[in-house]
Amino acid sequence: xxxxxxxxxxxxxxxxxxxxxxxxxxxxxxxxxxxxxxxxxxxxxxxxxxxxxxxxxxxxxxxxxxxxxxxxxxxxxxxxxxxxxxxxxxxxxxxxxxxxxxxxxxxxxxxxx
Amino acid sequence: xxxxxxxxxxxxxxxxxxxxxxxxxxxxxxxxxxxxxxxxxxxxxxxxxxxxxxxxxxxxxxxxxxxxxxxxxxxxxxxxxxxxxxxxxxxxxxxxxxxxxxxxxxxxxxxxxxxxxxxxxxxxxxxxxxxxxxxxxxxxxxxxxxxxxxxxxxxxxxxxxxxxxxxxxxxxxxxxxxxxxxxxxxxxxxxxxxxxxxxxxxxxxxxxxxxxxxxxxxxxxxxxxxxxxxxxxxxxxxxxxxxxxxxxxxxxxxxxxxxxxxxxxxxxxxxxxxxxxxxxxxxxxxxxxxxxxxxxxxxxxxxxxxxxxxxxxxxxxxxxxxxxxxxxxxxxxxxxxxxxxxxxxxxxxxxxxxxxxxxxxxxxxxxxxxxxxxxxxxxxxxxxxxxxxxxxxxxxxxxxxxxxxxxxxxxxxxxx
Ligand SMILES: Cc1cc2nc3c(=O)[nH]c(=O)nc-3n(C[C@H](O)[C@H](O)[C@H](O)COP(=O)(O)OP(=O)(O)OC[C@H]3O[C@@H](n4cnc5c(N)ncnc54)[C@H](O)[C@@H]3O)c2cc1C
Ligand code: SF4
Numbered sequence: 001x002x003x004x005x006x007x008x009x010x011x012x013x014x015x016x017x018x019x020x021x022x023x024x025x026x027x028x029x030x031x032x033x034x035x036x037x038x039x040x041x042x043x044x045x046x047x048x049x050x051x052x053x054x055x056x057x058x059x060x061x062x063x064x065x066x067x068x069x070x071x072x073x074x075x076x077x078x079x080x081x082x083x084x085x086x087x088x089x090x091x092x093x094x095x096x097x098x099x100x101x102x103x104x105x106x107x108x109x110x111x112x113x
Numbered sequence: 114x115x116x117x118x119x120x121x122x123x124x125x126x127x128x129x130x131x132x133x134x135x136x137x138x139x140x141x142x143x144x145x146x147x148x149x150x151x152x153x154x155x156x157x158x159x160x161x162x163x164x165x166x167x168x169x170x171x172x173x174x175x176x177x178x179x180x181x182x183x184x185x186x187x188x189x190x191x192x193x194x195x196x197x198x199x200x201x202x203x204x205x206x207x208x209x210x211x212x213x214x215x216x217x218x219x220x221x222x223x224x225x226x227x228x229x230x231x232x233x234x235x236x237x238x239x240x241x242x243x244x245x246x247x248x249x250x251x252x253x254x255x256x257x258x259x260x261x262x263x264x265x266x267x268x269x270x271x272x273x274x275x276x277x278x279x280x281x282x283x284x285x286x287x288x289x290x291x292x293x294x295x296x297x298x299x300x301x302x303x304x305x306x307x308x309x310x311x312x313x314x315x316x317x318x319x320x321x322x323x324x325x326x327x328x329x330x331x332x333x334x335x336x337x338x339x340x341x342x343x344x345x346x347x348x349x350x351x352x353x354x355x356x357x358x359x360x361x362x363x364x365x366x367x368x369x370x371x372x373x374x375x376x377x378x379x380x381x382x383x384x385x386x387x388x389x390x391x392x393x394x395x396x397x398x399x400x401x402x403x404x405x406x407x408x409x410x411x412x413x414x415x416x417x418x419x420x421x422x423x424x425x426x427x428x429x430x431x432x433x434x435x436x437x438x439x440x441x442x443x444x445x446x447x448x449x450x451x452x453x454x455x456x457x458x459x460x461x462x463x464x465x466x467x468x469x470x471x472x473x474x475x476x477x478x479x480x481x482x483x484x485x486x487x488x489x490x491x492x493x494x495x496x497x498x499x500x501x502x503x504x505x506x507x508x509x510x511x512x513x514x515x516x517x518x519x520x521x522x523x524x525x526x527x528x529x
Binding site: 007009011012014049059062064071074075078092110111 | 265314
């Protein structure tokens with residue numbers, strides 16, 4: 001038995017997972033079950049951050065991964081973000097880095113510059 | 114002097130003001146939206162993390178994405194926007210208001226029949242919590258740190274201590290760690306975390322940042338720049354325990370010790386404030402006790418979800434357009450297990466079909482039962498397995514059947 005807190009929404013349900021039978025309880029919705037099963041096998045997170053730009057009126061642009069990445073890849077993705085400087089005015093959803101750190105997700109802008 | 118006249122003036126262009134202005138414009142009102150910053154979106158502009166919009170859009174959005182959706186909605190209608198414009202004073206006249214403001218072209222005024230205050234909240238600072246010692250640089254609020262990192266691209270610290278476990282502090286603990294700073298620990302004077310449980314998990318546990326409950330900062334050291342803080346354990350009355358002091362080296366002390374509704378303008382207008390929320394006392398239309406002045410969003414009470422902030426903006430926007438002829442106000446009271454209930458009044462002559470209540474508990478409770486009475490009649494009751502002060506609860510009730518009652522009361526029984 002493993003106790004977890006579901007982080008899929010602000011409710012933060014307290015979950016219990018039986019690692020043998022994969023039975024999940026305590027979840028108010030199905031997303032909780034999905035979260036628990038992933039958390040005990042391969043925990044993933046979405047990452048949000050900022051990337052430096054060349055523009056004075058907007059020195060950084062906010063970005064996110066367009067999907068979840070394995071938890072242990074977070075810092076290698078952060079390293080990639082530090083390497084670049086945005087030189088083009090971007091809009092929400094524009095890809096800044098494709099397939100970042102081979103994590104099978106893209107880094108996309110979350111702000112209209 | 115000829116002033117431009119509006120039906121409604123919305124003060125503040127965060128999610129509350131955006132929603133209020135959008136709904137009022139959709140209903141055909143002539144709306145002025147006044148914001149002191151160069152762009153709309155309010156505090157969401159610096160909240161680059163995700164988790165916004167789960168209720169409103171069924172999506173996990175970042176703050177700037179959520180703000181953009183709200184701005185796009187606003188732009189579908191005609192609204193007069195005043196940016197880089199700071200409202201300095203509002204004066205009530207017999208049938209309308211004069212709004213004074215300053216912007217780049219100097220001081221100016223407009224008139225409006227109704228006012229919606231959506232000025233958000235501000236953070237408590239070290240002056241308000243009583244930390245002793247020198248007054249060095251390096252003591253800053255979590256929101257200020259968030260502004261540095263997320264909007265200006267500047268790192269305010271290499272090694273810091275975070276005092277208080279409010280959500281912004283937890284989120285900044287993660288953010289600063291991602292950017293390469295060392296967060297020595299998050300210290301919380303209360304015996305339970307101040308922020309959402311999910312933030313304790315995904316911001317602290319995920320990054321092995323220690324959380325020390327029942328601890329506080331008692332002294333700061335450093336002449337020009339902070340170089341260390343003194344941490345003490347506290348007893349259950351939150352008084353420091355002598356002999357428990359320890360010195361922690363750091364270059365910054367980041368405070369996340371609570372948010373207070375921003376109500377400078379409300380105070381000028383003599384709008385009565387509620388001692389529990391520190392925001393205005395309102396009825397279910399979100400009209401304050403000063404007729405035709407409405408309050409919504411974090412200026413009304415601090416919400417933990419932007420989604421609810423937008424909802425309250427929509428209520429205020431719609432009700433500012435509605436014809437409410439009379440105010441027949443009765444009280445909404447609460448027992449001591451509840452920290453607050455909003456609205457604090459019900460106008461029995463205003464629409465009662467969709468009355469939205471927000472409440473917070475005073476302490477963490479397991480197995481509690483909420484009963485809402487209209488006089489002695491039970492209007493609603495619900496059992497809760499788990500209630501925590503950081504997590505605001507919301508209820509939507511139809512009160513039409515009680516339009517002749519003398520008052521409503523919220524009673525939370527614990528351990529049932
Ligand atoms: C530092 C900080 C971080 C936060 N982080 C989160 C978070 O991560 N997640 C979350 O859900 N909530 C967060 N909150 C709570 C957040 O405030 C709400 O979610 C939401 O943004 C509140 O919306 P609002 O419209 O009520 O206020 P705000 O977004 O604060 O907007 C108020 C606006 O009013 C303007 N204003 C104020 N006074 C005047 C004046 N006199 N004249 C002209 N304009 C004026 C301000 O410039 C501001 O743009 C945070 C709050 C703060 C203070
Ligand atoms: S189980 Fe569902 S309701 Fe509960 S926290 Fe997870 S996503 Fe939210």
